[in-house]
Amino acid sequence: MSDESQSIITLSLPRTVFIVSDGTGITAETFAHSILAQFEMRFRQIRVPFIDSLDKAHEVAQRINEIFWTDGVRPIVFTTLVDSQTNTVVRKTEGLVLDMFQTFIEPLEIELNLKSTHAIGLVHQNADSDAYRNRIEAINFSLAHDDGQSNKNLRSADVILLGVSRSGKTPTSLYLALQYGVKAANYPLIPEDFIRRRLPSTLDQFKEKIFGLSIDPGRLSEIRNERRPGSKYASLENCRYEVNEAEVMMRREGIKWLSSTHKSIEEIATTILQEIKLEQRE
Amino acid sequence: MSDESQSIITLSLPRTVFIVSDGTGITAETFAHSILAQFEMRFRQIRVPFIDSLDKAHEVAQRINEIFWTDGVRPIVFTTLVDSQTNTVVRKTEGLVLDMFQTFIEPLEIELNLKSTHAIGLVHQNADSDAYRNRIEAINFSLAHDDGQSNKNLRSADVILLGVSRSGKTPTSLYLALQYGVKAANYPLIPEDFIRRRLPSTLDQFKEKIFGLSIDPGRLSEIRNERRPGSKYASLENCRYEVNEAEVMMRREGIKWLSSTHKSIEEIATTILQEIKLEQRE
Structure with a gap:
């Protein structure tokens, strides 16, 4: 087989990426994903969690080497192993090992003039x-x-999210709670509120911790149509009316809000934490 | 002031840590937190998200330099800036800049023989x-x-979590959904199930995707007592009975399970994904 045909075969395979961690590897995986997103090629990400013994390290080392022999190219290996012995085992494989831990621990030890504890499970x-x-x-x-x-x-x-039905309040509340321990209530704005042209009266006394979510009426109509196809509730006309009324009300009441249309849950949550100036619960 | 007294003052202050990102910075923050956890000293973490322009980069650079002048020690600065111009602005500050992006992009560009796109917002x-x-x-x-x-x-x-009331099913289900797009139902085991000595009959046909959560009876009693103090439901005796019956049933039915007592939501979710062999939804 010529070199050329071999390289064609190689290009058609996604490059294998290992994320090897002594914990869950969730953060490392998300981080690796964001780095790899900078390259316009396909990757196959394999997360290998709980590598907390030499035996397990040797096992994963073998998997990495096998991929190298099968694919004919070096797998990419992101590691976050605190223990130096297991780390050494993985470093000695045929993979391109990117050590997400030691790379930053070393300059920090110098800067802080302090040795790291090398203790597993602090994440x-x-x-x-x-x-x-x-x-x-x-x-x-x-x-x-x-x-x-x-x-x-x-x-x-800690915060009360406000907005029309299906504007993204529930996922955002749950994310704030799960990720940050923030107690996030959420409250719908319904047609009755627009007729009364007032905030739900329960909320009057909590105005300073209300944050609004709005959404593009066209997108809202799409989302609502998935739930209740052809309903008045989902019609573009009704969505335009509700969104407009909600935005007018939030402006009038001086409530901060953002449009969730093109934002991920993470982006919405981050903006809310900034605006409401919540201290992060650690 | 002698050098010695100055170092005492310095030690009493937590070291300031910036996380500077063009996106939310959530992953970088979690990652930085896990690295800093390796050092037995206090840090003050400041996440600075959405730094997506030169103006914003200059603003954060000034904040970093001000901390250096006020604290008298270099702040630690973790960055994940894709744009090289904004990155350069932050790199030129008085902080110890740990570049979590470029550090890994460079070896990857060489290994993959491919330039990265340097595009913001791919995370x-x-x-x-x-x-x-x-x-x-x-x-x-x-x-x-x-x-x-x-x-x-x-x-x-995708998975049905099973366990006694307050064994950790709800947070785990929500985490699996939010983080991985996994459709996780959860189903309680109640005293009636133990009397019948059978799985809830609805679940019979779905046994292969059931995963059980158990918990130490003492811990369970504590948790239940917060909700319903002094109740039979929360009593240690009843918790011992329910947990024992649940574990016997899961063993008999061949259902995989783990104890949630000393595990974080992330650890429970990771173990479930491994055991149920769910493909990760990306």
């Missing part, structure tokens, strides 16, 4: 910690206060 | 993409199928 909050319990409590709170289900304890909400 | 799924819609759909599914609320469409569930 995620301990399930027994207060911070972790707060996070679970925030999830329960956000679930209980989804879609205006309960007016009880709105006082303890 | 999070586009809110208009199919993948993103799937994720929202998964969240709605998990909410609708929380705590056995609905038996409809269990066929389309």
